[in-house]
Amino acid sequence: MDTHHYFMLSINAAPLKGEMSVLFSGKGKPVGGHFIGPAVHDYYLIHIVLDGEGVFETLGETHACRAGDAFVIFPDILVKYEASMSNPWTYMWVAFSGDIVESSLTSIGITPDRAVVRACPLPSMQRMFRSLRKSMEGTDFPALGNMEASGWLRLILYELGRLHLREETVVSGPRSRSYRQIDQAIRLLSLQYGQQLSIEGIAQTLGYHRAHLTRLFKEATGLSPMQYLFKVRMKKAEELLEGELTIAQIAASVGYNDPLFFTKQFHKWSGQSPTEFRRDLIHK
Known part of the structure; x- marks a missing residue:
């Protein structure tokens, strides 16, 4: 049709x-x-x-x-x-x-x-x-x-x-302010993905209870804050795998102190280990 x-x-x-x-x-x-x-x-x-x-x-x-x-x-x-x-x-x-x-x-x-x-x-x-x-x-x-x-x-x-x-006039009201705060949360996760972030810490920074922040965030993006952070980290890892950093260096760059745990998370994301993903990039 x-x-x-x-x-x-x-x-x-x-x-x-x-x-x-x-x-x-x-x-x-x-x-x-x-x-x-x-x-x-x-x-x-x-x-x-x-x-x-x-x-x-x-x-x-x-x-x-x-x-x-x-x-x-x-x-x-x-x-x-x-x-x-x-x-x-x-x-x-x-x-x-x-x-x-x-x-x-x-x-x-x-x-x-x-x-x-x-x-x-x-x-x-x-x-x-x-x-x-x-x-x-x-x-x-x-x-x-x-x-x-x-x-x-x-x-x-x-x-x-x-x-x-x-x-444009200034938009007021609690709903608009709430979503501007969610925009700030999105930017924070997108920029600070290499740090050890917690939802409690982000919620406290923005003045929200964790459950309230999670609800608004999911309504705006379709993902929980932790799911969003995972997505940002994995996409950045894919970019870094195009270069010459070691797997351990890439893991640390995207917020994982344990390279083995990073490898497991990346496999969960892509269906491949970081080494296999890099090898396929080289072949392509």
């Missing part, structure tokens, strides 16, 4: 690791009632609605979206979005990643609890998205295409930030 009336996708052949780089971009019109999620993504994703209607759910809140609205999906945040049954939306999207993305979005007021931008100028946005997709299609020099696509992405973010900073 077809899920879209039409669908197009362009993929970046040469994204740069660590840089703000486009991964892929597309445009589509799903059938009425089509939905994605609840799920988490490994990258950032912007959707801009061109016509029709749908809903975007994140951090326990539901946002009705229509033509001119944009919604931003953050990595490891549980989201769901669904087309209206009677008037399904058409939207365009761009996925991207990079070490500076989170700080760049925060600087223009776009955060997990403020992830919807209203009243986007659709003609100019459509021109920029077309140019972005074109930069990744049929080029003989993928590295140049990546640079051009990254430039168009920055212009799109500029426009979203200009609208957001102009119209």
